[in-house]
Amino acid sequence: MGDSDTSVGRGLLQQDIAFLGVKLSHRQRLVLGGVSLAALVALPYLGLSTYYLALLTTMTLFICLAGGFNIIAGFTGQLSLGHAAFFGLGGYAAILMWKTGYTLYASLGAAFVIGILTAIPIGLVMLRLRGLYFAFGTLAVSEATLIIFSGLGAVGGSSGLNVTSSVGVGETGFYYLSLGILVLLAVTTYMLKHSIFGLRLRAIRDDEAKAEAQGVNTWLYKNVAFVLSAIFPALAGGVYALYFAHIDPTIFGANQNINMQLMAVLGGLGTLLGPIVGGALFYLTFQYTGILFPDAQLLVTGVALIMTILFIPKGIIGTLFKRSWPSQVNQAQTESENDSPTEQSHRGDS
Amino acid sequence: MVEIEYFTQLVASGLLLGGLYALIAVGLTLVYGVLHIINLAHGSFVILGAFVGFWGWEVFGINPYLMIIPTMILLFIVALPLKRGLFDPIQGTELLNQLLLTFGIAIALEALMTIAWSANYRFIGWDPIVGAATVPGVGISLPYNRLGAFIFSLVLFGALYLLLYQTKIGRAIRATAESKDTASIVGVDVERTELMVFGLGTALAGASGVLLVTIVPLNPYSGINYVLLAFVIVTLGGMGSVFGSLVGGFLIGLVQTVTTIWISTTQAEALVFLLLIGIFIVRPAGLFGTPSEELSYG
Numbered sequence: 001m002g003d004s005d006t007s008v009g010r011g012l013l014q015q016d017i018a019f020l021g022v023k024l025s026h027r028q029r030l031v032l033g034g035v036s037l038a039a040l041v042a043l044p045y046l047g048l049s050t051y052y053l054a055l056l057t058t059m060t061l062f063i064c065l066a067g068g069f070n071i072i073a074g075f076t077g078q079l080s081l082g083h084a085a086f087f088g089l090g091g092y093a094a095i096l097m098w099k100t101g102y103t104l105y106a107s108l109g110a111a112f113v114i115g116i117l118t119a120i121p122i123g124l125v126m127l128r129l130r131g132l133y134f135a136f137g138t139l140a141v142s143e144a145t146l147i148i149f150s151g152l153g154a155v156g157g158s159s160g161l162n163v164t165s166s167v168g169v170g171e172t173g174f175y176y177l178s179l180g181i182l183v184l185l186a187v188t189t190y191m192l193k194h195s196i197f198g199l200r201l202r203a204i205r206d207d208e209a210k211a212e213a214q215g216v217n218t219w220l221y222k223n224v225a226f227v228l229s230a231i232f233p234a235l236a237g238g239v240y241a242l243y244f245a246h247i248d249p250t251i252f253g254a255n256q257n258i259n260m261q262l263m264a265v266l267g268g269l270g271t272l273l274g275p276i277v278g279g280a281l282f283y284l285t286f287q288y289t290g291i292l293f294p295d296a297q298l299l300v301t302g303v304a305l306i307m308t309i310l311f312i313p314k315g316i317i318g319t320l321f322k323r324s325w326p327s328q329v330n331q332a333q334t335e336s337e338n339d340s341p342t343e344q345s346h347r348g349d350s
Numbered sequence: 351m352v353e354i355e356y357f358t359q360l361v362a363s364g365l366l367l368g369g370l371y372a373l374i375a376v377g378l379t380l381v382y383g384v385l386h387i388i389n390l391a392h393g394s395f396v397i398l399g400a401f402v403g404f405w406g407w408e409v410f411g412i413n414p415y416l417m418i419i420p421t422m423i424l425l426f427i428v429a430l431p432l433k434r435g436l437f438d439p440i441q442g443t444e445l446l447n448q449l450l451l452t453f454g455i456a457i458a459l460e461a462l463m464t465i466a467w468s469a470n471y472r473f474i475g476w477d478p479i480v481g482a483a484t485v486p487g488v489g490i491s492l493p494y495n496r497l498g499a500f501i502f503s504l505v506l507f508g509a510l511y512l513l514l515y516q517t518k519i520g521r522a523i524r525a526t527a528e529s530k531d532t533a534s535i536v537g538v539d540v541e542r543t544e545l546m547v548f549g550l551g552t553a554l555a556g557a558s559g560v561l562l563v564t565i566v567p568l569n570p571y572s573g574i575n576y577v578l579l580a581f582v583i584v585t586l587g588g589m590g591s592v593f594g595s596l597v598g599g600f601l602i603g604l605v606q607t608v609t610t611i612w613i614s615t616t617q618a619e620a621l622v623f624l625l626l627i628g629i630f631i632v633r634p635a636g637l638f639g640t641p642s643e644e645l646s647y648g
Contacts, residue, residue, distance in 0.1 A: 144623040251466050261450055
């Protein structure tokens with residue numbers, strides 16, 4: 001009994017993945033991830049032009065946005081439509097700190113702290129609501145923040161704030177900063193996928209009442225996930241604001257929110273690679289239509305959303321990757337449910 | 351202390367605005383009541399109607415109030431294939447899918463309108479409705495355009511009431527809203543009813559748009575504001591309750607106008623959102639919604 005329990009446990013948290021017919025074990029995927037990371041770190045030294053580096057930096061920041069949304073929506077099943085609020089709040093915090101004379105790291109630290117400090121009360125208030133109401137509640141928060149910041153002279157009103165002194169880390173510096181946040185995000189998402197905490201979050205996502213009935217403290221977990229999901233947009237916002245040396249209230253707007261959601265859904269909610277793929281694809285398309293057909297940019301976003309929901313609601317990663325239980329689990333399952341005809345028919349599913 | 355006259359003026363303005371707000375919201379609540387989908391593109395349909403009305407007036411010199419019916423018909427026709435093609439596939443699916451799809455439709459529609467007609471603000475500055483009537487004795491002024499919008503909104507509301515309570519299709523709509531399965535059992539053609547309701551909701555959105563553009567300038571991107579506003583009203587009044595959106599519309603119109611005593615107009619807009627949050631905390635089902643209704647889709 002003990003053996004099948006641990007193998008089931010491990011199986012639940014470490015699945016095999018088949019990508020276009022190629023099977024990859026968990027270990028192989030870890031190695032692939034490590035190699036990709038090494039390549040990304042080495043990139044600036046491989047002679048990449050500043051233009052592409054800047055492209056990658058901004059793209060990475062957007063991926064972090066998608067990643068934050070992924071944690072609260074993809075893993076926990078709570079539709080936070082106003083999550084860009086944390087992006088903006090982090091950005092404002094960082095710029096304000098910088099303009100007051102604090103160092104870069106202090107400013108980013110402030111973005112981090114503000115992200116947490118604002119997420120806690122917003123989460124506590126909003127998470128009492130479910131589904132649609134939570135969605136609109138968070139959207140209302142973002143829109144209200146936009147209006148409030150537009151009218152607040154202390155943060156520059158509707159023109160926002162500008163950074164006049166150079167941050168001094170150069171393109172490469174910002175690249176590494178955003179890469180750092182991405183790594184943090186990837187590690188956190190990985191841990192969510194492979195931990196009991198993450199498992200419970202997904203239980204909440206799949207059926208909150210059932211999770212509660214099974215003893216999961218849904219209130220606590222939802223709030224923790226919410227705060228966790230706010231950290232990445234906040235940090236990304238801090239870097240973004242200092243990188244572009246500007247921030248204004250439009251960062252709280254519906255556009256920013258919609259981009260976040262599209263990236264995450266396009267890539268695949270609840271997956272690790274989803275935000276990365278979705279963010280990259282979206283950002284590149286966005287940039288190129290911006291250059292070629294500026295008016296059509298918004299149309300492309302809208303149509304992309306429609307197409308994604310209609311045809312690939314699971315997202316790219318969700319649709320392409322087939323997940324399966326390792327063979328040990330298959331055996332353990334059929335042993336413990338040996339007379340159930342429905343389970344017999346599921347044996348050998350991959 | 352505020353002058354009583356000033357206060358009554360604000361109340362009157364609030365009520366005038368509220369009538370139109372109610373009309374903007376009622377289409378959303380109808381569609382939700384029957385289809386159980388929150389159509390985030392609702393605001394964009396309002397703007398579409400506004401533009402259709404605007405072009406009818408600007409290009410052909412047609413009386414804007416006469417543009418209401420043609421706009422409604424046009425939007426009804428536009429809505430039908432949209433429903434079949436885009437809304438049917440997502441019925442009953444996850445909330446995220448519904449919200450994102452309708453939001454995608456909203457921005458695609460806004461982008462199309464911008465490409466076709468530019469992002470300029472449009473306004474129907476029709477001479478006969480410029481100026482205001484003064485109520486004798488009380489001394490409050492009622493701008494003609496707002497008065498007109500108010501009157502026509504109520505007329506349309508009245509027509510809606512007649513439709514819902516005095517016609518067969520109205521009964522079918524109410525039955526389907528209450529319980530799809532039971533309605534189907536007693537012989538209601540649910541699919542056709544849903545189609546009708548969606549068309550009706552969109553048509554009403556268009557009508558409210560025509561009236562709206564006689565009061566305020568609008569551009570293709572104004573849609574989001576109005577769908578959020580409609581949502582606040584619908585939440586306040588109760589999802590799916592037509593009467594609720596009437597009451598909610600008046601309340602929100604009043605709140606928005608009266609609070610300009612203390613805060614600026616833009617901040618009054620933020621207040622509406624804060625109000626929404628407040629409603630959620632206190633009574634998510636709204637004034638006239640059923641509290642036992644499921645608050646989430648799971």
